[in-house]
Amino acid sequence: MALEPSNQQYSPSSWVNQISSLLNIGSSLDMERGRKKMILKPILISKNLNKNGEEEAVLLSPTSQMFHEPDYNVYVLAIMGWKVPIEVDAMKAEIQRTMLKHPRFSSLQVMDEINGSGKMRWVPTTVNMDDHIIVPQIAHDNMDTDKLVEEDISSLSTTNVDMSKPQWEFHVLNMKTSHAEATSIFRIHHSIGDGTSLMSLLLSCFRTTSDPTSLPTLPVSSSKDKSSLSLSNNKKTIWSLMWQYLIKFWLLIKFWFNTVVDVFLFIATALFLKDSQSPFTATRGYKWSTRQKYTYRTISLDDIKFIKNVTDCSVNDVVLGITQAAMSRYIHRRYVEGKRKFLPEGMRCRANVIVNLRPALGVQTLAETIEKNVKVIQGNCIGFVIFPLTIAQFSNPLDYVRKSKTSMDRKKHSLGSLCTFYVSKLFLKFFGFKGAAKLAKRVPFQTTLAMSNVIGQLEEISCAGHPLVFVAPTCSGYPTGIMVHVCSYAKKLTFAIAADEGIIPDLNQLGDDFVDSFMLIKEAALSKLRTKAD
Numbered sequence: 001m002a003l004e005p006s007n008q009q010y011s012p013s014s015w016v017n018q019i020s021s022l023l024n025i026g027s028s029l030d031m032e033r034g035r036k037k038m039i040l041k042p043i044l045i046s047k048n049l050n051k052n053g054e055e056e057a058v059l060l061s062p063t064s065q066m067f068h069e070p071d072y073n074v075y076v077l078a079i080m081g082w083k084v085p086i087e088v089d090a091m092k093a094e095i096q097r098t099m100l101k102h103p104r105f106s107s108l109q110v111m112d113e114i115n116g117s118g119k120m121r122w123v124p125t126t127v128n129m130d131d132h133i134i135v136p137q138i139a140h141d142n143m144d145t146d147k148l149v150e151e152d153i154s155s156l157s158t159t160n161v162d163m164s165k166p167q168w169e170f171h172v173l174n175m176k177t178s179h180a181e182a183t184s185i186f187r188i189h190h191s192i193g194d195g196t197s198l199m200s201l202l203l204s205c206f207r208t209t210s211d212p213t214s215l216p217t218l219p220v221s222s223s224k225d226k227s228s229l230s231l232s233n234n235k236k237t238i239w240s241l242m243w244q245y246l247i248k249f250w251l252l253i254k255f256w257f258n259t260v261v262d263v264f265l266f267i268a269t270a271l272f273l274k275d276s277q278s279p280f281t282a283t284r285g286y287k288w289s290t291r292q293k294y295t296y297r298t299i300s301l302d303d304i305k306f307i308k309n310v311t312d313c314s315v316n317d318v319v320l321g322i323t324q325a326a327m328s329r330y331i332h333r334r335y336v337e338g339k340r341k342f343l344p345e346g347m348r349c350r351a352n353v354i355v356n357l358r359p360a361l362g363v364q365t366l367a368e369t370i371e372k373n374v375k376v377i378q379g380n381c382i383g384f385v386i387f388p389l390t391i392a393q394f395s396n397p398l399d400y401v402r403k404s405k406t407s408m409d410r411k412k413h414s415l416g417s418l419c420t421f422y423v424s425k426l427f428l429k430f431f432g433f434k435g436a437a438k439l440a441k442r443v444p445f446q447t448t449l450a451m452s453n454v455i456g457q458l459e460e461i462s463c464a465g466h467p468l469v470f471v472a473p474t475c476s477g478y479p480t481g482i483m484v485h486v487c488s489y490a491k492k493l494t495f496a497i498a499a500d501e502g503i504i505p506d507l508n509q510l511g512d513d514f515v516d517s518f519m520l521i522k523e524a525a526l527s528k529l530r531t532k533a534d
Contacts, residue, residue, distance in 0.1 A: 060109060060120040062433040063380045063424075064191035068109075068120065069437035073160060074190040074477040076198055079153065079296060079496065081180025081469035086172050091184075092133050094464040095170060098205045100127055104192045105166055131165050135172045145175045149183050150294055154501075156187055157292040157476035167192060179298070180469040194380045195454050195473060195485075196356040206461040206468070216457035255413050262416025265386050266423065269350075270442045276347035278391075279331060280448045280482055280503065293504070295511040296472040296496045299518050301488055310525040311398055313405040318521070319453065319486055319493075320387070320408065321401030323351070325517035327449075328391050328400075330510050345392070352444050352480070353385040354452040355417045383417035384443060387451075397520040398528065444480035453486035460490050472496035 067074050099105045107122040140148055152173060161167050167189035174182045188198060208214045265273070275281055307318050327349075390403045427436040444450050454473055461468050474485045474496040481503040485496040495514050499507050 058122045059112075060122060060191060061380070062428045062436065065120050066428075066433040066437045066440065067190040067380075069434060071479055072437050072441050072477070074475055075156070075161075076186075076188045076190055076195060077153065077156065077294075077474050077476055078186040078188070078198070078202060079294070079472040079474065080184050080186070081177075081471075082182045082184065083467040083469055084181055085174050086182045086184060086466060087464070088133060088135055088172055090464040091170070091172070091466065092129050094205055095133075096127075096129055099201070102201060105168055107166060109163065109167060109189075109191065125166065127166060132168060133170050133172065135174070138173070138175065140175045145177045146179070148175065149173055149177055153185055153294045154291060156185065161187065161189060179296075190380065190475070194356055194382050195354075195452060199454050199456070199473070203457060203461070206457075206463045209460040209462045209467055212462070216459065216461045251413075255415075258410055258414035259416055259419060262386065262411070262414050263419045263423070266384060266416065266420050266443070269386055269446045270439050274446045275350055275448045278347055278349065278448065279335060280327065280349075291501050292476055292498050293501050293507045294474060294496065294498050295507050296470075296474075296494055297511045297515050298470050298492050298494045299515065301491050301493045303518075303522050304493055307401065307521055307525045310529055311401050311405070313401060314408070316453075317405040317408050318401055320351075320404035321398075322495075322514060322518050322521060323449075323451065323484055324389050324391070324404065325397060325400040325521060326510065326513040327389065328393060329513045329517055331391060332393055333513075347391055349389040349391050349449075350447045351387040351389055351449040351451045352447040353387050354450065355383050355385055357381045357383050357418060357421055381421070383419075383421040385411055385417050385420075386443075386447065387411065389449065397517070397524040400517075401521060441479045444478060447480070448482070450478060450480040450483045451485070452483075453488075456487050456489040458490065470494050474498045 066072065103124065104122065106124060106127050108125050109120050110123045112119045112121055136152065138148055138152065152171070156171070161169055169187045171185040171187065172182070173184065177183060186202065192198070193201070203216045206216050208216060304315055304318050308315050311318070388407055390400070394400060424436055424439065427439050431438075456471060468489070470492060471487055471489050472485070472494045473487050475483060475498065481500050483498040485498075487494050487496070495511070497507060497511055497514070499510070501507075504510055
């Protein structure tokens with residue numbers, strides 16, 4: 001989760017900073033050395049030249065090749081709404097000017113048949129833009145354009161990008177919907193990079209609407225020290241120091257205990273621990289559909305921050321609270337009020353939260369490296385957090401946020417996400433990418449929900465003179481019944497919901513439940529504020 005970089009960034013460096021704040025004992029030099037070892041920096045790939053001075057192909061990383069395995073062929077879909085109709089030629093020229101300078105967008109992924117190793121290589125090629133810019137001709141007179149756009153996005157989940165060209169496409173839908181004047185879908189194979197690196201790369205094509213010469217900016221980490229461990233008394237007596245270190249030692253033990261529990265739950269989930277059977281999960285023997293449905297809903301980010309301040313929690317806590325409330329609302333209306341045979345009480349329901357572990361380069365830095373033709377590749381570096389979800393009916397909607405805060409506070413004090421990354425690396429080392437792919441498929445299959453979020457830009461932005469209305473990132477091909485992706489943009493927050501069409505038949509109703517749950521939580525926050533004022 002990454003909507004609040006100050007406290008929510010699951011990166012190795014942030015975890016080391018937490019440990020050093022817990023135990024301020026020993027050599028700072030040793031801690032600094034340990035910190036440097038743990039930071040996962042962007043991968044810098046230099047040119048491999050043969051005897052003739054020509055560039056040689058580079059192997060795909062095992063993680064990237066894992067995304068080509070059967071039943072794990074994953075694509076990132078960046079759904080974008082625009083304030084004006086899209087001028088295809090202008091957009092094509094901008095993509096060619098920026099994105100194609102990145103080597104992974106101008107390289108084929110080719111199987112190494114000479115050595116018979118089964119490995120794939122990046123092979124530079126000449127890109128024909130007409131093969132990648134797709135403008136489907138859809139008759140939409142007197143038709144529901146919202147449904148037409150959703151159907152077109154859904155159709156992308158049934159097809160793959162031809163391996164004879166670089167693994168990305170840009171689809172243009174010049175039809176007005178209730179969300180925007182036009183819609184586009186950037187389809188990128190997950191082997192090219194994870195959500196955070198792709199978002200930074202995508203933003204390098206944009207400029208701020210207020211100043212067409214300025215690049216977008218992302219929120220920076222806050223330097224506020226919110227630690228409650230510092231002593232208010234400045235007098236460092238021997239007893240106060242002993243008490244301080246005792247508390248820190250206890251918190252360190254708790255920190256590592258949480259880590260051990262999280263790693264055990266991750267391994268147990270991959271092996272045998274499955275969520276309870278529910279309307280959101282596949283039944284035993286269920287055959288996955290090749291088609292997924294998509295919908296998205298946008299709400300006010302200022303209202304999210306208002307709820308955050310009233311409940312004294314984080315933006316991520318509010319987002320998870322809304323998700324729990326929406327799922328509870330959907331199940332209660334469809335199965336409890338509908339008198340169908342399903343009781344949500346006591347069910348095990350968990351979210352597989354996907355987190356980025358590599359520090360992002362930043363839009364400005366990435367744009368500069370692209371202009372200089374420096375090959376900076378940020379591949380897939382992700383971990384997993386198994387997060388418990390509460391499916392219940394609460395009289396006070398703020399209880400959903402409080403439940404999320406309680407669980408998230410414990411997850412923050414754990415190295416679980418980082419350890420899952422190294423567990424996956426061990427599987428890659430001993431069992432290859434095929435074994436690691438089986439592990440990666442088991443975790444989402446055994447849990448109810450896959451969830452991720454990407455931090456967006458602060459101000460309104462434009463690309464080739466096209467002002468952006470919203471951005472809704474999601475995926476296709478991920479082996480789970482339902483996915484929720486969250487992305488902030490300017491003063492808005494968009495929920496992108498994807499589901500297998502055989503599991504959630506009325507996905508738009510579930511999307512409406514997200515908005516209704518948000519409104520109920522907001523009203524409860526307003527009521528609490530009025531009560532305090534009285």
